[in-house]
Amino acid sequence: MKDWTLKWMFICLLCFLPLAMYLHLISGQIELSFASYLDSILNFDSKNTSQVLVREFRVPRLLMAMMAGAGLSLSGMFMQTLFKNPLAGPYVLGINSGASLLIALSLMTGVHFFQSNFGLIGAFAAGLLMMLIAQRLKSQITLLLVGLMFGSFTSAIVSILESFAGAESLKSYTMWSMGSLQQVEFGQLGIILVIFALGIVASFLLVKPLNMLVIGEKSAALLGLPIKATRMFVLLLTALFAGLITAFCGPIAFVGIAIPNLSRILFQTTNHRYLIIGNILIGAIFLLLTDAFIQVLEGHISIPLNALTSIIGAPFVVFLLIRKLR
Amino acid sequence: MIQLTRVSVGYSGELLHAEKLELEAGKVYALVGRNGIGKSTFIQTISGIQKQLAGEITMNGQLISEYNPREIAEFISLVDTRFEGVEYLKVKDYLALGRAPFTDAFGRMDSNDWRIVEEVASDLSIQHLLEKNTDQISDGERQLCSVGRAFVQETPVILLDEPTAFLDYINRKKLLELLVRLSREKKKCIVLSTHDLDLCLDQKVPFLLAAHGTVSLHETLSKETIIEAMS
Numbered sequence: 001m002k003d004w005t006l007k008w009m010f011i012c013l014l015c016f017l018p019l020a021m022y023l024h025l026i027s028g029q030i031e032l033s034f035a036s037y038l039d040s041i042l043n044f045d046s047k048n049t050s051q052v053l054v055r056e057f058r059v060p061r062l063l064m065a066m067m068a069g070a071g072l073s074l075s076g077m078f079m080q081t082l083f084k085n086p087l088a089g090p091y092v093l094g095i096n097s098g099a100s101l102l103i104a105l106s107l108m109t110g111v112h113f114f115q116s117n118f119g120l121i122g123a124f125a126a127g128l129l130m131m132l133i134a135q136r137l138k139s140q141i142t143l144l145l146v147g148l149m150f151g152s153f154t155s156a157i158v159s160i161l162e163s164f165a166g167a168e169s170l171k172s173y174t175m176w177s178m179g180s181l182q183q184v185e186f187g188q189l190g191i192i193l194v195i196f197a198l199g200i201v202a203s204f205l206l207v208k209p210l211n212m213l214v215i216g217e218k219s220a221a222l223l224g225l226p227i228k229a230t231r232m233f234v235l236l237l238t239a240l241f242a243g244l245i246t247a248f249c250g251p252i253a254f255v256g257i258a259i260p261n262l263s264r265i266l267f268q269t270t271n272h273r274y275l276i277i278g279n280i281l282i283g284a285i286f287l288l289l290t291d292a293f294i295q296v297l298e299g300h301i302s303i304p305l306n307a308l309t310s311i312i313g314a315p316f317v318v319f320l321l322i323r324k325l326r
Numbered sequence: 327m328i329q330l331t332r333v334s335v336g337y338s339g340e341l342l343h344a345e346k347l348e349l350e351a352g353k354v355y356a357l358v359g360r361n362g363i364g365k366s367t368f369i370q371t372i373s374g375i376q377k378q379l380a381g382e383i384t385m386n387g388q389l390i391s392e393y394n395p396r397e398i399a400e401f402i403s404l405v406d407t408r409f410e411g412v413e414y415l416k417v418k419d420y421l422a423l424g425r426a427p428f429t430d431a432f433g434r435m436d437s438n439d440w441r442i443v444e445e446v447a448s449d450l451s452i453q454h455l456l457e458k459n460t461d462q463i464s465d466g467e468r469q470l471c472s473v474g475r476a477f478v479q480e481t482p483v484i485l486l487d488e489p490t491a492f493l494d495y496i497n498r499k500k501l502l503e504l505l506v507r508l509s510r511e512k513k514k515c516i517v518l519s520t521h522d523l524d525l526c527l528d529q530k531v532p533f534l535l536a537a538h539g540t541v542s543l544h545e546t547l548s549k550e551t552i553i554e555a556m557s
Binding site: 221 | 395397429431433
């Protein structure tokens with residue numbers, strides 16, 4: 001692929017992003033005027049229903065869709081590069097399992113501390129645990145297996161908790177596990193945005209190490225890459241993105257595995273400078289459009305985000321793979 | 327350039343022992359020995375990624391364990407036998423990775439870096455592969471690319487683990503001649519493990535003979551002696 005083809009693809013994606021944002025904003029059930037969007041930012045009136053709607057629902061949901069799409073795609077890309085495996089995703093380290101476990105605990109034991117905080121703690125505890133284990137392991141495939149085992153272990157505990165839980169808490173947990181972008185409040189957005197932005201900056205610092213990891217850890221080490229430190233940094237960033245998003249939006253399937261593959265197939269490069277930008281743009285656009293679709297249907301039926309991402313995305317990726325292998 | 331003193335090489339048990347070896351600049355050393363005797367382990371131990379069981383390895387008078395990974399990468403390059411190619415990784419970009427120890431934190435290549443890549447590609451006659459993906463060329467072509475990446479690294483020491491395994495006869499001969507020429511012109515110290523006894527004998531390179539658990543240096547050896555020593 002020539003450099004200018006890549007540039008054109010990025011320009012197209014960049015133009016498409018505002019369009020996807022616009023589609024997402026207008027797909028809500030209640031029609032809102034452009035003026036109320038503007039006013040909700042410039043001179044907010046808490047008694048005006050449309051402005052409150054914008055602040056409390058539309059904008060947080062829009063931003064969360066973009067951040068979740070971009071963040072999950074990025075962390076999936078990290079894992080695929082680190083493990084040299086296209087099947088890896090943001091959840092291979094058991095970050096979602098950690099979040100699920102603590103959220104299940106909080107809901108079913110009735111200790112109602114802040115739900116998303118509990119998820120955050122679980123996700124980071126899982127990430128931290130994996131980093132400690134990674135320090136002691138020589139091979140990456142073992143780390144992958146440990147992550148898998150951790151996932152099975154925690155989901156077993158969650159099943160046991162479920163069997164003891166009452167109907168109400170069972171329902172809350174199921175709702176969380178279906179994934180949703182509307183749990184975030186306006187007040188929480190600031191901190192999420194800051195963490196997310198820091199994560200993006202850190203990702204670009206990883207361009208060179210990631211490009212070296214493409215040819216394997218051993219070869220990268222021979223080229224002077226400090227392997228253990230790099231591994232830690234990559235795991236930390238993955239835990240940051242995946243943990244943040246899972247805690248606030250629940251587990252969102254598919255995006256983290258499919259979008260990095262899609263980006264690689266589209267851009268036909270292993271240069272992470274392009275892959276990072278590609279994953280951010282495609283991930284954000286994909287989740288915006290999926291969630292817009294959910295919003296359109298919301299008046300009639302409510303489809304869980306976690307399901308729709310796979311329903312829309314899986315056939316598309318299979319189509320791409322078949323085309324590529326032909 | 328590289329000195330080994332009473333070095334034991336192996337993973338859990340000793341595979342090979344080198345009592346005293348000095349590898350000099352300007353020479354190509356052919357490491358020969360039977361399958362499984364520990365040639366790869368020996369090479370990886372010199373490269374610093376595998377720790378020796380005992381003994382001292384020094385590089386320009388300083389212990390190799392005292393260098394950090396990046397310093398080693400500026401001094402030693404290693405060509406591994408097993409590069410299987412990566413989807414969408416172009417030969418050009420694969421070779422460019424050899425500049426990684428010298429590029430900035432973002433891995434940006436300047437015109438000099440690209441000039442080195444071009445030169446190496448023309449030395450190895452692989453210019454026609456530059457735009458191809460590393461997973462879509464033959465095993466032999468990929469092997470030449472691996473050698474190329476080590477050349478691009480421009481290190482004074484180059485270690486090659488069976489670089490000729492997948493090559494045809496012409497390419498084997500050409501590669502060995504190129505290594506000899508490079509070692510003389512650019513004063514490099516090159517060690518390659520190989521089973522191509524005849525080609526090495528033709529080029530009159532010194533041998534590192536790995537047999538019966540020891541590695542020994544021989545400036546000249548006849549084919550008969552080598553075969554006798556190995557069996």
